[in-house]
Amino acid sequence: MSEIFDNAITSIVLGIEDFETGTDERMLSAARNYYAGLLLLAKECLVRAAPKADAMEIIGAKFEPKPDGDGGVSHEVVGYTTIDLAQLQSRFKGFGLPWPEADIKKLQRFRNDLEHYHLKEPVGALGEAIASSFPMVVDFFNILEEDPQAELLSVWGTILEQREAFEKVQKKCLDSLENIGWPAEVSNLDRMVCPNCGSSLVGQSDPDNKAHDHVVGKCHQCGEETGFEKMMEMVVAASYETDAYIRVKEGLNPSIADCPHCWAKAYVESGEVSVCFACGETVAADCGHCGTRIDVNEYNQDYPELCSYCAHMLEKVMRE
Incomplete structure (x- = not known):
């Protein structure tokens, strides 16, 4: 076996042995060892995908162009720094390897916090981040x-x-969230995180409740309850944040906005959906003057029946 693979096994075993103790100090050690082992396993996947190449030519982080003597250049590895998580994911794609679906970004964030000697969330959330990423071990193997x-x-x-x-x-x-009568479609609710401890184990306080306006969240890691309005913001962020990011990249208005009625950041404006998850209000309508569709980005509280352009022109006339 290669040195990378052996080191990966050693790091993962040490990390999980620390994890098994459940103590705060050992859990911090678990995060360091286990995270390092995961990245080493991923690097071994890349190295084995090109067995004839030098390992550092595959997992090296820094390269420098040098003349090849024939009018071109070759790229030589500089130093011994290896690629980080983002670069790993990129090179997996370039090598045609499937990147595991399990979430490692939360563990990465905890690991980075530990590098600065400050863990913002309770250690229990760190334990969850480790446990939830165990499927990655299986996928890499x-x-x-x-x-x-x-x-x-x-x-x-x-x-x-x-x-x-x-x-x-x-x-x-x-x-507990599946049978709620949501104002619009929801998805990716496993991406919600507890505001108190950062855990993704967020469900309903009353698992039998099916009424949208009675939803109260509860974290099954720390026990903290989350009020209705904040819970709706979390549901909207989990369900529509990716779409909001894509829309902004394409030069469109984001699909999540502050509601002009209740001011919760829970208004969804996706083109197909225009409604606030917190208060249930919608501003969707056609402009009473020009017929342009009014959405939350066009809405003017002083002139609710006019689009932003017609409202502006009306104000201009009134000032004159």
């Missing part, structure tokens, strides 16, 4: 065509138990 049970025998039981426990609680959370 699948790419490597290695047996994770054999290589990680001493901690394999913990990986299975924690993964199963996390998925069981997460399913309970998502099930």
Whole structure:
């Protein structure tokens, strides 16, 4: 086996052994070791995909162009710094390798906080971030065509138990939100995070409630409850934030806005949907003067029946 693979196994085993203790100090050590092991596994996937190349030519972070003697240039590795998470994901794409779907960004954020000696969230949320990323270990081993049970025998039981426990609680959370009569379609609710501890294990305080306007959130990591308005902002962000980002990149108005009626950042304006998840109000209408469609970005509280242009022209006439 390669040195990268051996180091990956060692780091993951050490990380999970720290994780098993459950103590705050060991959990911080777990994050460092386990995260490092995950990145090493990913790097091993790249290296094995091009077995004839030098490893640093694949996972090196810095390259410098140098004359090749024939009028062109070659790129040589500079130093021993290797690629970070974002570069790994990019090179996986370039190598035609599937990047695991499990979320590692939360663990990365915790790991970066630890580098600055300041963990903003409770240690319990760090433990969840580790457990929720365990499927990545399995996915990387699948790419490597290695047996994770054999290589990680001493901690394999913990990986299975924690993964199963996390998925069981997460399913309970998502099930409690499934039958709500939402004002519009929702999705990606597993991306919501508790405002108190950063956990993604957010569901309803009353799992039997089906009324949209009675939704109160509850974190199944720290027990913190989230009020209706804040919960609606979280639901909207999880469901429409990606769409909002894409729309902005395309030069369009974002699909999430502050509601002009209740001021919650829970108004969805996607072209097909125009409604506030917090108060249920909509501003969608046709301008009474020119017929232009009025959406939340066109809406003027002083002239609710006019588009922004007609409202501006009316004000101009009134000033004259």
